[in-house]
Amino acid sequence: MASHKILLVDDDEDILDLLEYNLSKEGYLVETAMNGKLAVQKADSFVPDLIIMDVMMPEMDGIEACAEIRQNPKLANSIITFLTARSEDYSQIAGFDAGADDYITKPIKPKVLFSKIKGLLRRNSTQESAVQGSSSMFVDREKYVVMQNEVEISLPKKEFELLALLMSRPNNVFTREKIFASVWGEDIVVGDRTIDVHIRKLREKIGEDYIKTVKGVGYKFVDVEG
């Protein structure tokens, strides 16, 4: 298996160096960022499997960065772990709300960190590796366009992000909750029918059969034979 990619985010360069050194030695591909803003950018290009991020940072704090990263459908499979001082209970809770998967307490004990990372990545890797997109359709984020049998379909932002999210894991059901969290953001509230309308428009544009409703659960993208 290709090495796992880890993105480290902390404003303390010493910590970054220490962790980068040790994790690289363990065989991970490591990149770093010094604040939340850079982290969001780097995450988008690097597409890490795991993001380890300090909560307190200048420019943009971890919570905010986490929320932004969770918007990015490309990063739906990335695990986000916070670094927090031992008793910052507030940030722990806020972190989970923002979409974090776990947190690690400071001071960091390398052994604890390593076994934790191993555990987290093990979880994630069982699913992975299966397919990437589907045969007759794929998402081109650069051109911001969806290719369907050699034909470019250009979509408005919300429709694009929604379709990209669904296509990030074909056959996987995404609950309305998750769709909202990912495409709109945890805190934005929109009406109940908004998703339906976007789904309708997508179905009009790409065909009726690609997006399947799982009533009471959510929606999923299924690839149809073209």
Place this chain on the structure above:
Amino acid sequence: MASHKILLVDDDEDILDLLEYNLSKEGYLVETAMNGKLAVQKADSFVPDLIIMDVMMPEMDGIEACAEIRQNPKLANSIITFLTARSEDYSQIAGFDAGADDYITKPIKPKVLFSKIKGLLRRNSTQESAVQGSSSMFVDREKYVVMQNEVEISLPKKEFELLALLMSRPNNVFTREKIFASVWGEDIVVGDRTIDVHIRKLREKIGEDYIKTVKGVGYKFVDVEG
């Protein structure tokens, strides 16, 4: 969604009571054990999603119990979390080595505990979830389908949850009460025949032989040779 199952392990009855009360109130299915040895047994029959276990216990300590539980393939998907006094770093490390996934520090802050549990369980149900149970059939919660000999069977929500519950412990009889509690929720009341009808529909879809009626007791899922 069917409730998550949590196994609490601690030698302090007060803590057990407190946690059990609060977690039950949150909608979890909770069972308890007073020492590591009992925990291992109970885990085997109960198959909890999450085990919260004190490190220091008589009879068999948490580390040892954790190691034993990790041997049990049925419990591959169970998350194990330790309860530790704030600075027992030794036990944290030993705990991770033994296969624990996380730890919670005492004294326990309910708010922290709940968000942590939510986070852990969410991680468990989004990331892994696949596989479970028997050879010729398994539940894939991510795709929200049941795989039967390479064939996807998609089911409506209630039927899916019901089958998933029965399959979570093949050969184990689930009483009607437990099925109601788990699939419908403690407070929702529906007629007596509702379960039967769902069972009927399931049998139509997956075959007559998988779900066996135990008259006067309940239903169980048995794996048949395919």
Place this chain on the structure above:
DNA sequence: GCTAATATTAACTCTATGTTAAGTCAATAT
């Protein structure tokens, strides 16, 4: 063979989702 528990079927209800059209807003063009 009786009896209570479960099976079966079809009809019914109700809720989640589908659909359409109109409204709001921001970006761009005139």
Place this chain on the structure above:
DNA sequence: ATATTGACTTAACATAGAGTTAATATTAGC
């Protein structure tokens, strides 16, 4: 500055089909 356009949301109503009920038949266990 004003008009235009299209993305996005909302609201109102329609619909499907999941879920439930009720009535009747069947079965297992005593």
